Amino acid sequence: MEAVAQQRAAGHKVWSVRAVGTRAVLAELAGMEDVLALQARLLEQPLPGQLDVLAAAQTVLVTADSPASARRIGAQLLELELNTAEQRNGSVVEIDTVYDGEDLAEAAELTGLGIAGVIAAHTGQLWTVAFAGFAPGFGYLVGENDLLNVPRRSSPRTAVPEGSVALAGTYSAVYPRRSPGGWQLIGRTAARMWDLDREHPALAAPGRRIRFRAVRETVSVSPEPPAKTSPPEVASGLRIVAPGLQSLIQDLGRHGHSGLGVSIAGALDRASLRRANRLVGNAPSAAAIETVAGGLTVQAVGDQVLAVAGAPADLVITGPAGTEVEPLSRSVAMAAPFALLDGETLRIGAPRSGFRSYLAVRGGADAAPVLGSRSTDTMSGIGPAPLAAGQLLAAGGEAESGVVGNPELQPDFPGPGVTVLDVVPGPRADWFDQAALDAFIGQEWRVLPQSNRVGMRLDGTPLKRSREGELASEGTVAGALQVPPEGLPVLFLADHPITGGYPVIAVVIDSQLDRAAQVPIGGAIRFRWAEPGPNPGPATPGHTAPNHEVSN
Numbered sequence: 001m002e003a004v005a006q007q008r009a010a011g012h013k014v015w016s017v018r019a020v021g022t023r024a025v026l027a028e029l030a031g032m033e034d035v036l037a038l039q040a041r042l043l044e045q046p047l048p049g050q051l052d053v054l055a056a057a058q059t060v061l062v063t064a065d066s067p068a069s070a071r072r073i074g075a076q077l078l079e080l081e082l083n084t085a086e087q088r089n090g091s092v093v094e095i096d097t098v099y100d101g102e103d104l105a106e107a108a109e110l111t112g113l114g115i116a117g118v119i120a121a122h123t124g125q126l127w128t129v130a131f132a133g134f135a136p137g138f139g140y141l142v143g144e145n146d147l148l149n150v151p152r153r154s155s156p157r158t159a160v161p162e163g164s165v166a167l168a169g170t171y172s173a174v175y176p177r178r179s180p181g182g183w184q185l186i187g188r189t190a191a192r193m194w195d196l197d198r199e200h201p202a203l204a205a206p207g208r209r210i211r212f213r214a215v216r217e218t219v220s221v222s223p224e225p226p227a228k229t230s231p232p233e234v235a236s237g238l239r240i241v242a243p244g245l246q247s248l249i250q251d252l253g254r255h256g257h258s259g260l261g262v263s264i265a266g267a268l269d270r271a272s273l274r275r276a277n278r279l280v281g282n283a284p285s286a287a288a289i290e291t292v293a294g295g296l297t298v299q300a301v302g303d304q305v306l307a308v309a310g311a312p313a314d315l316v317i318t319g320p321a322g323t324e325v326e327p328l329s330r331s332v333a334m335a336a337p338f339a340l341l342d343g344e345t346l347r348i349g350a351p352r353s354g355f356r357s358y359l360a361v362r363g364g365a366d367a368a369p370v371l372g373s374r375s376t377d378t379m380s381g382i383g384p385a386p387l388a389a390g391q392l393l394a395a396g397g398e399a400e401s402g403v404v405g406n407p408e409l410q411p412d413f414p415g416p417g418v419t420v421l422d423v424v425p426g427p428r429a430d431w432f433d434q435a436a437l438d439a440f441i442g443q444e445w446r447v448l449p450q451s452n453r454v455g456m457r458l459d460g461t462p463l464k465r466s467r468e469g470e471l472a473s474e475g476t477v478a479g480a481l482q483v484p485p486e487g488l489p490v491l492f493l494a495d496h497p498i499t500g501g502y503p504v505i506a507v508v509i510d511s512q513l514d515r516a517a518q519v520p521i522g523g524a525i526r527f528r529w530a531e532p533g534p535n536p537g538p539a540t541p542g543h544t545a546p547n548h549e550v551s552n
Helices: 002-010 032-044 067-077 104-111 114-123 270-280 434-442 510-517
Strands: 016-019 024-028 050-055 059-064 092-097 127-132 139-142 157-160 164-168 171-174 179-181 184-188 209-214 237-243 247-250 288-292 296-301 304-310 315-318 329-332 338-340 345-348 356-361 392-394 418-425 445-447 455-459 480-482 490-492 504-508 524-529 549-551
Touching (some): 050 127, 059 067, 104 114, 270 288, 270 356, 296 356, 434 504, 434 524, 504 510
Parallel strands (some): 092 209
Antiparallel strands (some): 016 024, 016 549, 024 059, 127 139, 139 171, 157 179, 164 184, 247 288, 315 329, 418 504, 455 490, 480 504
């Protein structure tokens, strides 16, 4: 352990690496200066197999294109020499702020500076965006001193107004949109922190420098409202007759934007999306409709070729209404291409097992791409809005084959019994003793109704941590099982926040995320180690511990 302490003191190398699932590693460093140096190094000189880099308070998360690349990157990170002397240059962004926040008086008392002192300290120093997280455009700002070190609120607000200027710990930030939050609110600004119409959407992008300027009132110059135009006429596609419980446009997600606070999103059951696209002759990544629990009804505008994969359900086609003849109905098979002729309607029934179905139309669902993807991100609000009754959805041009595919067999989907998911030890499994680890594996967890595309909330016997205190925010991945203080795990899915402050006890292996996404509300899950379980004891320097930690 002495070598680790020396490495921390030196502060010029990664002092440990922890696995995060099978395709990512978490590099731990001595402080923010080293974090920024490693982030800059990896962005300028990517390692072989590196897909994305996400800096946080004391760590850098690196995602890889394969498990082998992740292991190789983990070893290479330990050998990197970091140049922390490089200065961050560039223009300074000024943010006009009205200092009248609900927590300004409390921050004044907590710091002992008084209200005028808090304002002077906030405006009197230059802030640097250290990393992004929580939501697109939300930048964690590091100041030049620690005068404004205040704790988070003991009870987070359910809704923080857009533009709120806030403090938490030694950080400052501006909320880019209305959202829940536990930071201390000291003011507000009209600055647009996230704007997809800008070349660089995030005003507070990592590495940028920020100065706050106190004003009596903010003035927001609204852009000229766009001229009202009729929506483009859809000559070929689908009319949404009924969207069911929730129907969204999804593809394989938007990768490489975690530094802006943007998660991957995309289809939760990627294999089913690919299968539906393959059946109609589309590219694997073409956009399709993801729908939950059945009830989606669509009508063909022009003759269409469709396929439905995922949770098995009855697929019923009804002929066009308005004729003298009673419309005829027919059934079609799952995981097989079929024609939906102009005016006919298709209804997807309630799943017999599983939870999510994918409807692909030949040519792909045509929606405007955002940051390279047509996916709807329910956490950030990026991408197409949820489908609504009466909406016309055009078919695009993403067919890559002149023929449709043959009917395919589908895997078994989770039913009323217990679904077993394989996990590997999480990067913070050592926050739990052996009794808690055994309790995590040894019980059935029930999926609560509060679950969504952000995460599955699980109910069972709460887990107890073996450590006190808070974990500094760090990057995380889909499949991570975070354990909040009340002890009930949350299984992160595709729309999860890119950083989190609760310890991750385990991570579902990537190959089983599709299956996890098909467990319905009320379903039961049991986890099992995909390899020998973690040892909650500390790792020794230079040793690969069972909890996936490697130390220098």
